[in-house]
Amino acid sequence: MPITVNSQAGSATIALSGEIDHHGARTMMGQLEDAIAQILPMRLTLDLSGVTFMDSSGIAVLLRALRQMQQLGGSLRVTAIPVQARRVLDAAGVGRLIPLE
Amino acid sequence: MKAIDQTTIVFSSRSANEGFARSCAACFAAQLDPTLDEVADIKTAVSEAVTNSIVHAYPDRLGRITLRLRLLEGNVLEVQVKDSGVGIPDVERARTPLFTTGSEERSGMGFTIMESFMDSLKVRSAIGKGTTVTMRKRIARRTGGAR
Numbered sequence: 001m002p003i004t005v006n007s008q009a010g011s012a013t014i015a016l017s018g019e020i021d022h023h024g025a026r027t028m029m030g031q032l033e034d035a036i037a038q039i040l041p042m043r044l045t046l047d048l049s050g051v052t053f054m055d056s057s058g059i060a061v062l063l064r065a066l067r068q069m070q071q072l073g074g075s076l077r078v079t080a081i082p083v084q085a086r087r088v089l090d091a092a093g094v095g096r097l098i099p100l101e
Numbered sequence: 102m103k104a105i106d107q108t109t110i111v112f113s114s115r116s117a118n119e120g121f122a123r124s125c126a127a128c129f130a131a132q133l134d135p136t137l138d139e140v141a142d143i144k145t146a147v148s149e150a151v152t153n154s155i156v157h158a159y160p161d162r163l164g165r166i167t168l169r170l171r172l173l174e175g176n177v178l179e180v181q182v183k184d185s186g187v188g189i190p191d192v193e194r195a196r197t198p199l200f201t202t203g204s205e206e207r208s209g210m211g212f213t214i215m216e217s218f219m220d221s222l223k224v225r226s227a228i229g230k231g232t233t234v235t236m237r238k239r240i241a242r243r244t245g246g247a248r
Contacts, residue, residue: 021119021123022156022207053141053145056208056214083141092213
């Protein structure tokens with residue numbers, strides 16, 4: 001299971017893990033969308049500590065989660081970003097849209 | 102430029118092969134004794150190029166993708182990803198950040214990331230004939246690398 005969910009009192013943390021490439025992104029997007037729709041958090045944290053590889057497909061996953069959270073009127077932040085994933089996000093300027101911690 | 106070492110891998114445009122292509126490139130590059138960051142850069146760029154071929158070159162059929170890896174003089178790794186797909190109508194436009202003709206799983210950042218993670222990027226494309234992406238990266242010499 002590439003995502004695990006932990007939620008309480010309007011906040012949720014969802015941990016993504018494994019390799020996020022085009023091959024796995026569609027499944028991960030679907031799971032993430034379902035989890036957000038079920039929990040309806042006001043504050044969502046995506047924990048990337050278990051991500052072993054990420055390419056630009058991961059950016060699409062994060063932007064999709066951002067759009068969903070914006071529709072809910074909530075906020076999104078991304079934490080525990082491994083070095084390789086961080087460099088991908090920085091190269092694409094994702095930090096201008098989503099707080100990266 | 103003369104190649105000191107070279108290998109070519111041909112595979113089908115199935116998305117499961119994205120990870121295979123990344124691993125092949127990383128294994129070939131290992132003889133240059135790269136740092137972990139350099140390996141990650143190579144894997145990321147290969148992933149982007151191969152994904153482009155899988156998604157855009159063969160939108161409705163499986164096709165052939167050729168990954169050619171060459172070790173050039175001066176500790177330079179050359180990665181070439183070639184397909185025989187539909188081709189890119191406007192390469193300059195395709196290289197623009199955020200431009201994509203793909204579905205919502207695509208971010209339009211593939212070429213931008215290839216450019217950031219490699220030293221050079223060349224894209225040749227002909228409509229109906231296919232696309233060839235050639236990238237080079239110099240790996241810093243360290244003790245124990247291939248000579």
